[in-house]
Amino acid sequence: TQLLEQSPQFLSIQEGENLTVYCNSSSVFSSLQWYRQEPGEGPVLLVTVVTGGEVKKLKRLTFQFGDARKDSSLHITAAQPGDTGLYLCAGVFMEYGNKLVFGAGTILRVKS
Amino acid sequence: ETGVTQSPTHLIKTRGQQVTLRCSSQSGHNTVSWYQQALGQGPQFIFQYYREEENGRGNFPPRFSGLQFPNYSSELNVNALELDDSALYLCASSPQGMVDTEAFFGQGTRLTVV
Helix, strand or coil: CCCCCEECCEEEEEECCCCCCCCECCCCCCCEEEEECCCCCCCCCEEEEEECCCCECCCCCEEEECCCCCEEEECCCCCCCCHEEEEEEEECCCHCCCCCEECCCCEEECCC | CCCCCCCCCCCCCCCCEEEEEEEEEEEEEEEEEEECCCCCCCCCCEEEECCCCCCCCCCCCCCCEEEEEECCCEHHHEECCCHCCCCEEEEEEEEECCCCCCCEEECCEEECCC
């Protein structure tokens, strides 16, 4: 059983559409990070959320952290082909020694 | 300020061989973590080094070992390679006092075991 579940696993949409990716855990996150990874590259940090209920915006990306700090979502508005990639959420859990635990990722493909 | 760099970028090894992967941490970072990422999966934590000492280990066998040097660069060694060790190996460095809260990744080393 994965400590951290991401959904959906794969998303293929048309340019201009909106989408939401979810990240859930049965444990409380000390903090949560979202990364984007392109083929052959390492993950690149997009955002870190720490406070329950926190909402952060990064251009067309909106990140939410659940009130109970057990879930998070990434919403992309008007997706563009350049958004294509693997989106990973990663949580820090106190009971796991404050190490980053990654979800399996969501592969996003935006078609023009 | 240089980022995290890993070498080599690609490597092919035969089952049973040993391999050493290298990572130079970002300037000012004294914590290095190693991850294994199988195709289509998220990265799995192998271990972390903080000021030259191992500071936590994931669910990997002892044939996965590491080192951190005084300049905070690091090595990952894998002995007795198995086919399942084929993966992208990622190194991430973190600034002092912020262990794993702000991790910056290298581009990875793609290891293929045949």
